[in-house]
Amino acid sequence: MKSKVFLIFIFLLISQKAWGETRVLIRMQEGGESSPSVLQGLSLNENSSFSQSNYLPATDVHVLEIEGSDDIPQELENFLNNSPEVLYWEEDKEIVSHYYPNDPYYERQWAGQDIEDFIGIESTWGLIRSAPDVSIALLDSGCDLNHPDLAPNLWTNPGEIASNQQDEDHNGYIDDYYGYDFVNRDSTPQDDNGHGTMVFGIMAAQGDNGQGIAGVVWDTNVLCLKVLNENEVGRLSFAIEAIEYAVNAGVDIINTSWGFADDQGGSPILEEAITLAQEAGIIFVASAGNNGTNNDPMGQGLANYPSSYQLDNIIAVAATDSHDTLADFSNYNELSVDLAAPGVGILTTAPGGYTYFTGTSASAPFVSGVAALLLSMNPQWGYQEVIEHLLVHTDYLPELEDKTLSQGRLNLYKATSTAQQAANDSLEGGSDSDGDQELVGFNSQVAGCQLQSQTQGQASTSYRCFYLMGLMLYIAQGLAFKRIAKEKNWGF
Ligand SMILES: [Ca+2]
Ligand SMILES: [Ca+2]
Ligand SMILES: [Ca+2]
Ligand SMILES: [Ca+2]
Structure with missing residues (x-):
């Protein structure tokens, strides 16, 4: 296999x-x-x-x-x-999508059966399902702009009037009302392949509308930037320009379900563009790649980019399968791949309809969707807090111990329910936004441990609490390592 x-x-x-x-x-x-x-x-x-x-x-x-x-x-x-x-x-260079062509009959039997239990999606929707103030740039093959399950969640450019051959917002792109098509250089990022539409549906198909499926987030704003052509192939320069566009549009999250393999540390110019996104506080979600190998940024072999850049705003996602184990095709690495999310046989939107979707391409949008929910719950959180929170609240899987930084698979309910608690605490405790942003998560967690130990005195609570603290320290070390490696310009 x-x-x-x-x-x-x-x-x-x-x-x-x-x-x-x-x-x-x-x-x-x-x-x-x-x-x-x-x-x-x-x-x-x-x-x-x-x-x-x-x-x-x-x-x-x-x-x-x-x-x-x-x-x-x-x-x-x-x-x-x-x-x-x-x-x-x-x-x-060329970039290629991380879609993996599947065996439809076998995998359809699984899709939609256990996945809700694994990642707690229905419980999450009981808590939160909308992120109307958040925007996500989808750098992909475009979007089916007419899909009834997606159209309500399309980002629109408030400064631009569509289809009048004028560039009202003077950003250099004429009629970029729904984003832009960097492949054909026109203002219609319509999906002529299907990949982008599939990623979109997992992330943000409208829920509770009597149509098809529900994405992780039901109500949000997805900026469609077409960087892959009808064969799911693009170019670095399309992606770099699209990242510049997304930064200027002020998005919160960028989703990239594609990449390229390289043994020379990837493209420095693409890395520079992602650094611009980092400086703008944008969370950059990247699929880990589908060649089933170690994305070792320190090693001799090939690693997938952009997921392997050591920038702390990148959250790289591996794929798990129906048995809740790492999918055969998924790339991994204990430092550069942050967590795993379901990526086999996921039912999602396709141009004009619905289909099943497999690949780390399908895993990344689960993370982008829940990042949008976390930001909606805690608008004061910076990208580091969102990422640390997500990584600490995964489900530990022994197999992922030396294959992802967090050692775990995304759990939507763990992440959102604890973020809800943090949002409540911040409302009750007043603003402490003067504190060191990076350490806010830690401080509240340590305080939580002490509080629980004192008031409940239950060993199990303490163990859980201190295990969580240990895991946070481990992840913080990994994230700090990424930052230091970047600062020292170690040869990734
Ligand atoms: Ca314009
Ligand atoms: Ca116009
Ligand atoms: Ca077009
Ligand atoms: Ca729907």
């Missing part, structure tokens, strides 16, 4: 060279040339030529397109490596 999955993954990597042209991303030195005029002196061999195809202002990146060559011409490579104006450059 594993080798079959691996072969399919390799096949996807090799076979889907979706783009005819080779492209490179160039990051100029700060204070250097603001346009690639530095390249004007360069001539390629007679068969190839190059032109600028895009400029991404927030990351100051020039996208260069090379015609007539399947590879980056040696002259260009030499030039870029030796030019003092170029800070760094990389190929505009």
Whole structure:
């Protein structure tokens, strides 16, 4: 099974060279040339030529397109490596979705039966189901904008009038009312593949509307940014531009159910874009990848990106199956993969209907959905508090002990019920928002332990409490490790 999955993954990597042209991303030195005029002196061999195809202002990146060559011409490579104006450059690599084609008949028998029990979804809905003030950017193959179970939850641009050929909000995108299509460069991020629509449904299909299914969150705002084409393949530059768009739109969460494998630490420019999201306080949820291997950021082998960047706003998600064990195809790592969530045979929306969906692509939107609920309950929480809270309130699975940072699988009810308690406490205890944000979670937990020990004196309560504290410290160490590794620029 594993080798079959691996072969399919390799096949996807090799076979889907979706783009005819080779492209490179160039990051100029700060204070250097603001346009690639530095390249004007360069001539390629007679068969190839190059032109600028895009400029991404927030990351100051020039996208260069090379015609007539399947590879980056040696002259260009030499030039870029030796030019003092170029800070760094990389190929505009392909990114691929983390959808795993399933065996429909067998897996349909399971879907929807045990999953509610595992993750406590129905109990969660008894507590909270809406996050109307939260917005989630979905960077994917687009959305079925006409799907009755999704349309009510589409983000809309308050500064833009649709379909009038004008750019009312002056953001450089004409008529971007429902987001943007970075693949075809138009204002309609309509899904021509289905992947984005499937991710959307798990995360945020409208509930209690007499239609189809209910997503984790029933009422929220999903910003559709199309970065994958009809074959579920995109480019780094699409994703980087979409992240810039999401940051400017002020979203709270970004969901990425795709990636690329790399043994050189991933794309530095994509990492820089995610750093912009981090600085804006955005939670970045990323699927861990489907090649069934260790995403070891310290090792020699391939790791999946963006999930393996050591940025503390990234929450990387592995997939569990119907037996509540790690799915064969799921990637894992004890530091870079944060937790697992169901990812096999999940019933969700598809363009014009419904389907079953498998892959770490299906796991990530469970986490994005519950992150939206947590933010809605505790709007004062920063991204670190949301992520720490989620990781501490998983269900421990022995198998995940050395395969995810939290050692556990998402439990919606544990996460939301304890967040509800935190919201109540914060209402009762008044504002302590002057405190160190990062430590708020810890302080209340330690205080909770003492309180429980004193008032109840029950050994079991104390053990549970101190176990939880220990786990929080362990996770905090892991998150701190990510921050330190990032600061010290260790070679991931
Ligand atoms: Ca606009
Ligand atoms: Ca307009
Ligand atoms: Ca379009
Ligand atoms: Ca529905």
